[in-house]
Amino acid sequence: MTRTTTRPAPAEQGAEQDAPHQDAPHDEHTNGCTGCLDRRQVLRGAGGVTLAAAGVVVLAACGGTADAGGATTPGAGGGTGSGADGALAQVADVPVGGALLVEAGGQKLLLVQETAGTVTALSAICTHQGCTVQPAEGELDCPCHGSTFQLDGTPVSGPAKEPLPAVAVHVKDGAVFSGTA
Template sequence: MTSTDQTDTAEASGLSRRDLLVRGGAVGLGVAAVGVLAACGASSSGGSGGSGAAGGSGSGGGAAGGLAKVSDIPVGGALATKVDGKPVLLVQQTAGTVTAFSAICTHQGCTVMAAKTDLECPCHGSVFGLDGSVKQGPAPSPLPPVDVHVVNGTVVAGKG
């Protein structure tokens, strides 16, 4: 089919060449936007310093019905897991003391990841201390704490 034939076909269907190009461009932008939104919402685990997903959910999953074993959380670092389906970072600032924080960045809701000595948001560069405090913005407030406690070397969700 030649260019003239394509134009004639489009015009016969009531659409001008300009309408076809505008509609095609809008569809392309929509597809691109879906890809960008999917990338922003994707959770990722990894990074350095022993971070990763433990796969726990609620008070089940993970290590023997808990979220993780204390021994799996690096001292001076953090481990990613989930509590009630929400991303959480288990932190062991000093040996044997485990705290937890929401892994949802207080800036725009991206998933914060464990790094060597702090917690980092990959989306806009916010950095949080292992105590959840903001070390570098744009995050406006600290990461909210999540209740966890240790039972026989295993971190479990909830107050102890």
């Protein structure tokens, strides 16, 4: 079986290349055919998808620290946290040689247990540009610009030059509470 195809004459080919959307209706806002997306619409859509994905990541990172609504500002004496009993976390939940990210009164904190039984707290807000610092193995990392901090809040590398501020917490009956005892 032999197939034959017809190709447009050279003059017709040039006309096709000059006006690719010749048969499609145009409008002045899309610079192309009606129903086609312009660059701005595509970028808006991509931005929306990116924001939605970032929201999912942020919510996943904050999981497990539901706020009971009675939290006070960390550092205030006798404050309560996000647990049912007002605790920020149980000491057993804070890894020895590591940290746990919690939220109290709308403020993000890093509960740190450098040695077993001793829990301290730092602001989880990077001193460089205000991103949330995340616990990592044996250190604290800012995902935005790559700053790293020791578990005591001292900057090790990256653009952050100031240490993470300490926040007052105390331990009572195996639980960590904001403020002083």
